[in-house]
Amino acid sequence: MKIKDLSGQIFKKQSYLCVGLDTDIKKIPTHLLKDEDPIFSFNKSIIDSTNSLCIAYKLNTAFYESNGTKGWHSMEKTINYINQNFPEIFTIADAKRGDIGNTSRMYATTFLENLNFDSITVNPYMGSDSVKPFLQTKNKYCILLGLTSNEGAEDIQLKNTMSNSVYIEMIKSSLNWGDKTNMMYVVGATKANHIEKIRSLIPNHFILVPGVGAQGGDLDLISKLAMNKNVGIIVNSSRSIIYASNDKDFAQSAFNEAQKLQNQMSKILDSKF
Amino acid sequence: MKIKDLSGQIFKKQSYLCVGLDTDIKKIPTHLLKDEDPIFSFNKSIIDSTNSLCIAYKLNTAFYESNGTKGWHSMEKTINYINQNFPEIFTIADAKRGDIGNTSRMYATTFLENLNFDSITVNPYMGSDSVKPFLQTKNKYCILLGLTSNEGAEDIQLKNTMSNSVYIEMIKSSLNWGDKTNMMYVVGATKANHIEKIRSLIPNHFILVPGVGAQGGDLDLISKLAMNKNVGIIVNSSRSIIYASNDKDFAQSAFNEAQKLQNQMSKILDSKF
Numbered sequence: 001m002k003i004k005d006l007s008g009q010i011f012k013k014q015s016y017l018c019v020g021l022d023t024d025i026k027k028i029p030t031h032l033l034k035d036e037d038p039i040f041s042f043n044k045s046i047i048d049s050t051n052s053l054c055i056a057y058k059l060n061t062a063f064y065e066s067n068g069t070k071g072w073h074s075m076e077k078t079i080n081y082i083n084q085n086f087p088e089i090f091t092i093a094d095a096k097r098g099d100i101g102n103t104s105r106m107y108a109t110t111f112l113e114n115l116n117f118d119s120i121t122v123n124p125y126m127g128s129d130s131v132k133p134f135l136q137t138k139n140k141y142c143i144l145l146g147l148t149s150n151e152g153a154e155d156i157q158l159k160n161t162m163s164n165s166v167y168i169e170m171i172k173s174s175l176n177w178g179d180k181t182n183m184m185y186v187v188g189a190t191k192a193n194h195i196e197k198i199r200s201l202i203p204n205h206f207i208l209v210p211g212v213g214a215q216g217g218d219l220d221l222i223s224k225l226a227m228n229k230n231v232g233i234i235v236n237s238s239r240s241i242i243y244a245s246n247d248k249d250f251a252q253s254a255f256n257e258a259q260k261l262q263n264q265m266s267k268i269l270d271s272k273f
Numbered sequence: 274m275k276i277k278d279l280s281g282q283i284f285k286k287q288s289y290l291c292v293g294l295d296t297d298i299k300k301i302p303t304h305l306l307k308d309e310d311p312i313f314s315f316n317k318s319i320i321d322s323t324n325s326l327c328i329a330y331k332l333n334t335a336f337y338e339s340n341g342t343k344g345w346h347s348m349e350k351t352i353n354y355i356n357q358n359f360p361e362i363f364t365i366a367d368a369k370r371g372d373i374g375n376t377s378r379m380y381a382t383t384f385l386e387n388l389n390f391d392s393i394t395v396n397p398y399m400g401s402d403s404v405k406p407f408l409q410t411k412n413k414y415c416i417l418l419g420l421t422s423n424e425g426a427e428d429i430q431l432k433n434t435m436s437n438s439v440y441i442e443m444i445k446s447s448l449n450w451g452d453k454t455n456m457m458y459v460v461g462a463t464k465a466n467h468i469e470k471i472r473s474l475i476p477n478h479f480i481l482v483p484g485v486g487a488q489g490g491d492l493d494l495i496s497k498l499a500m501n502k503n504v505g506i507i508v509n510s511s512r513s514i515i516y517a518s519n520d521k522d523f524a525q526s527a528f529n530e531a532q533k534l535q536n537q538m539s540k541i542l543d544s545k546f
Contacts, residue, residue: 022376062372062379065345068387072338072345098396099335099369100423100488103295106335114341123371125398125418127425145398150373152400155446159434166429166439173428215373 001118002139003181003206006090007230009055011273014266016231018056018092018208019258020238021046021078022063027243029250039067039074042250044081046242049251051086053262056234058092058208059117079115090234091117092143092208098123098130105133112140119143121186121208124170125156128177135178141206142183144174146198149188149211167194171201180205187226189217189235195225207233212261213240219261223268231269237261274391275412276454276479279363280503282328284546287539289504291329291365291481292531293511294319294351295336300516302523312340312347315523317354319515322524324359326531329507331365331481332390352388363507364390365416365481371396377406385413392416394459394481397443398429401450408451414479415456417447419471422461422484440467444474453478460499462490462508468498480506485534486513492534496541504542510534 010016021043025033028042035041047057064075082091097107097120104122111120112134119141122134134142147157147167157167164172174183180202187198189211198207207226211217212235219235226233241261245253283289294316298306301315308314320330337348355364366384370393371377377395384393385407392414395407407415420430420440430440437445447456453475460471462484471480480499484490485508492508499506514534518526 024379060372060376062370062376062383066379066383066387068349068383069342069346073342076341096370096372096396097335099333100421103333103335106297106339110335110339110341114339123369123396123398125396125429126421126423127428127430129423129425131425148373148399150399150402152402152404155400156398156439156443157400159439159442161432161434161439166432166434169432170429 001090006055006206009088009090010231011269013052013055014269015053015055015262016234016265017054017258017261018058018234018236019046019050019054019241020058020060020094020210020236021242022060022238023242024063025067027246029246029248031248037074037077039064039071040077043074043078045251046254047082047086049255050241050258051089053255053258054089056090056092057082058094058236060238061093061095076115079117083116091119093117093120096121096123096145098126100126101129101133104130108133108137112137119184121145124174128173131174131177135182140182142178143208144183144185146171146185146187146207147191147194148186149190149215149217153188153191168197168201171198184208186210189222190215192218192221192225195222199226199228203228205232208236209233210236213237219264220268227272274363279328279479282361283504286325286328287542288326288328288535289507289538290327290531290534291331291507291509292319292323292327292514293331293333293367293483293509294515295333295511296515297336298340300519302519302521304521310347310350312337312344313350316347316351318524319527320355320359322528323514323531324362326528326535327362329363329365330355331367331509333511334366334368349388352390356389364392366390366393369394369396369418371399371403373399374402374406377403381406381410385410392457394418397447401446404447404450408455413455415451416481417456417458419444419458419460419480420464420467421459422463422488422490426461426464441470441474444471457481459483462495463488465491465494465498468495472499472501476501478505481509482506483509486510492537493541500545
């Protein structure tokens, strides 16, 4: 997907919401467990109910791998279902991969080519040659961990180097690895006090913002600080949408929660554009 | 596996060799492609031929994921085959995972419990709460990226903070997360000039050393610098062993290459212990 098509979707749907499909077999409604593939049944219902309200779906690979071969198959079916039925929706493999060059090349092939996700989250700790294989497929995106939402971000990312925090050094280095046509960045909503500095370094890149909802980030605040002239942010919410209800009405409840966020986003977009 | 059992195996087999099963469907002998599961056929033959010479097998998850559901199944069959037939051999999921707490918990369950690997490599960039879920299973190991073998290690790990390199800060922090009974570290053989400093910080932990062979690390040098009083190192070689031949004699050729390394290791052990 081209970056301008993503911006177009945002204005058309009045939404920059990403729904995180962190689908846990232990948390889905029990009536689905009799289905052949309960994880896919759940995802299909969530996608069918929320696709008009969001511009992206993010699949957290950990949740699928935890079900082994069957889980991997559920992931394949889910991404195929989105690509076939909602090709305008941006898809993210939240995989946080990264390894030496030949291994990163394998991961890039798996997620961006074989599974045909539009993007993959990548851990930049191993540096340039671990990231570059993810930048080689046209109209696909490597979403680098810019500054993560969790407390542990203090341990390495927020350590000070001689001139800057480690994460700032990483972002600066990464400007030599790719550009806004093949890179985005994860910046946690809980790290709002860093966002202006980050935006000054990457004024034109898209930022994927997790941490709104269960993790406590503030949508209004992060939107105000992180938006650029093309919106330039995708805000993810997972648990608060997909587990809004644990009953037969789960898909409707997910729609309702997604709609609350989309309404809030629509107002923010109206006030800014 | 307990750490003393691992040391026991090393002295018994006169080897600290780990064979890396980076099995690529495009590189295995073509006569295997007619088998139902060529990747597993290849791995089984390599394991059958090399198990007397090595004390560990490392499965690089990227290579299995690149074959989708089928590849994940090959990985399951391979780890089960090792655990059932060679339970004394230490197993490593070279997965380089790491995410926010609830997600790392999922990865830990997948690899250390469901698949029953003895250990998993973990990327520490997201800090303590991303690592701790990997430390909670008894007699299992979280192998943190200490200092990786690739050039890109310069970009973040070798950046200087106010007091130390980033990777040194990480190792120091990690001493509060776990201990030698649940943590090990990856240190690339190509980074021999850093090993004495690393050993002074973690004198009793095991170190997993990749980068000997195709990546150019020197076995004698790294052994001399990195060994502790219990040996304390596992040296991995992947491509130079498993792809020693591309013909019907591939398993015998892998044995021969592994034996060369084991002979060299035996001499080193004789000279040190």
